[in-house]
Amino acid sequence: MPDRPDYAALTRGQIALLDRINAGEAGLAVLNQLVRLAQDVLGGLGAGFAEYSPGHGRIIAAAGVCARALGRRVELAGSPLATGRRTQLLPLEEVNDEFAGQIEGGDRHRMLGARCEISGLAVGSLHVYYGEDDSEPGPEHHDVLELLATNIAHMYGDQAGLPVHGDGPVVAALSDGLTIIDRDCVVQLWNPAAEQLTGRSAAEMLGRELPFPVPPPGQVLVHRLPSGRLLKVTAGDLPHTPAMRVVTFRDSTDQDRRHEDRDLFVAVTSHELRTPVTVIKGYADTLTNHWQTLGEDGRQEAVRVIGARAGELARLVDRLLSATSDDGEVAGHPPGPFDLAEGLRQAAADLPVDLRRRLVLDGLPAELPKAFGDRDSLATILTELATNADKYSDRDTEVEVSAAADEATVTFRVADRGIGVKPEHVERAFERYWQGDSHDRGRNPGAGLGLYLVRRIVERQHGWVSLRPRAGGGTVAEVRLPRA
Template identity: 90%
Template sequence: MPDRPDYAALTRGQTALLRRINAGEAGLAVLNQLVCLAQDVLGGLGAGFAEYSPGHGRIIAASGICARALGRRVDRADARLTTGSRTQLVPLDDETAAQIDGGERHRVLGARCEIGGLVVGSLFVYYGEEHDEPGPEHHDVLDLLATNVGHMYGDQAGLPVHGDGPVVAALSDGLTVIDRDGIVQLWNPAAEQLTGRTVGEMLGRPLQFPVPPPGQVLVHRLPSGRLLKVTAGDLPNTAAMRVVTFRDSTDQDRRHEDRDLFVAVTSHELRTPVTVIKGYADTLTNHWETLGEDGRQEAVRVIGARAGELARLVDRLLSATSDDGEVGVHPPGPFDLVDGLRHAAGQLPVDLRRRLVLDRLPGELPKAFGDRDSLATILTELATNADKYSAGDTEVEVSAEADETTVTFRVADRGLGVKPEHVERAFERYWQGDSHDRGRNPGAGLGLYLVRRIVERQHGWVSLRPREGGGTVAEVRLPRA
């Protein structure tokens, strides 16, 4: 690590970032470039950014040796950077260091990212044992870059990535102050974004939607179709002014629509195997003698296959709709990942199994530690997702590898790809992409949500990323036994 930060690289990097922002780029793509800039300028082995939600955070951008941690959940309660100095040098314990690259003596220089006093996440750079301790100038540069991250969140362009928590509430609530005649005296930036009306258009003019009495909530539909949930109250020490806050509640309505879609799709998926099972069972009952031995064996085979499909579907339904349950979880232990993947692939529907390419699986790997039986569900969901979003004549490749601390497998397709702003949202329950991005089947928005829950219960993590040349790569990392 150099004695001083690379200020020439900092200048070039900041200029490149400004050009991208001025060109209209925003969100995760720009955040990723800023994280790479932090590593380059400060001479670390890797860098990353963890976005915070109410109870935990998640690494949503990473570079260098930290790239493997993309998608990993972090416990916000243990985050030292939420209080104290804005930048801190934190020694890592062996377990946390091992999750980065297998080392035992590492330090991280971290900086708190905040906007308006609200902590939105932390920016960090990792150093190895061969590095000297970062100096004051390194702290100052990281503080500068963390401030840039805070401003990106303040601009509300593609950030935050996750749709829950106080970050969204604080940054996206519209606020206006009106006098006793309903004339607008204050109009904040979020109000502009929510309504499409600028400060110049609103100051000194009547508020253009009704205001509920204090303590009540009113839902107002804008001409654009957006729904606003409006609340109001009197300003302290004045009888002439009222403060009105409002937020977008359109997504809440969409979640209700998603649940209705989930019920409809799940009902269809349940009905199909049940109908087939009943049909073949009736055939066996009514035509046992005339079927012959081959016909009876085929009927039993189909009933068994459809019963297995039905069992997986029910387990999926229960797991995905239970917030705290441990549905379908077996005691963890060492297992052969490659053998488990081949076995799980054999349980896939025939059409999907034909698309799967397992040639890149190695002969053997160090054993993983977790629930071997869960691979069937994980691979089914990832392969189904790949099948849904890619043309039927393309292959879905499964590969695997291991390093000092994790055993990894990937499912890669040549489909529509994943937008940077969707790589985390795709794991939310009931979330679905835009209608033109949904492939051949609409789905119910549960598959990836279920995969993340299962993998994280095994102390692993899962992430999505665009595939070079087009398509998507889903990567699952499990602890090495």
């Protein structure tokens, strides 16, 4: 590592970023370039950015030796970066093992990290990793990392394609109305969502008193605007700035989200169950009413279809029940060592015939270290990933399944040559019930539960799963499990 940051590379990189932003690019594309810039300018082995959600974060951009951690869940409890100085240099043994301990490659020794904050609210953290033989990063390295972290925070503040997830109190605040006020309730910051919710622009509000009451910390106040809209208002003190308070508010006019989820579940269940039930009933009625005229071949085909659809129905019921559980648990067997390649071959053999014909398993090595997890869960994982690939690609193209290993994980990938996944959708695709635009949904839109369930199953086994666009077109789904 050089004694000083590469300021020439920093200047070139910042100009390139501005060019991309001025050209209308945003979101993960720009964020990934910022992460790569941090690695290059600061001379690290790798770099990554974790976006924060309630109680945990997730790696949504990564470069160098950190690239394989994309999609990895990061536990925030006890994290040194959650409090204290804005930038910190930490030995890896002090860093949460959920992230640092799973980064492969090189002789990783220490991490330089920086919180990305908006008015004292942390939206994530930027990390650069160094090897044992690298010299210790100096004050200039800290300053440059803080600059890049500030750039990321501005992207969140502008809502330029970020946040990727919308379920965190801080992240959600960016899509909610957010204002910073002083002791006299005079507005110091007024975000775009606040303008939309109240109909008052930042120019009108800055320097003026907040037009609605502020609840005490930890309490919620419901305020009715002259328009009739109801706002659910919360407030809290800004860390390190006791003279300032942050106030967030959201539209609570509509029904509670839990009721919306219940209604959506009923609609999804009705839609998903109708097809296999209709087919089973139709073939059963055919057997009952036309047993003699069907002949032996016809009867066997009807029984085969009923059996296949009954199996599909059983898997579907498991998916729906697992996906609507709020306790974070997915049923499964106790983990243990297993042969990943053999497990994938067996899972592929159990797929429906049309889908099985599209799968190419040539990328499964004969010698592969054993994985540690729930072997039986491979059937569900591969079914969901292969079905997803089938939906979004032409029937005359192949769906390739491959596997590999490194010193910490055993990996398998499901790759197609379909319409691909947009960078801004690689994380949203794992949300419950989420689906892309109608023209992106492939032949069978489905219910938006498959990838959500895959992530929960994989993370229960201390692994992680990610999506990325495939070079030359298509999508790659990658699952990483711990080595036995």
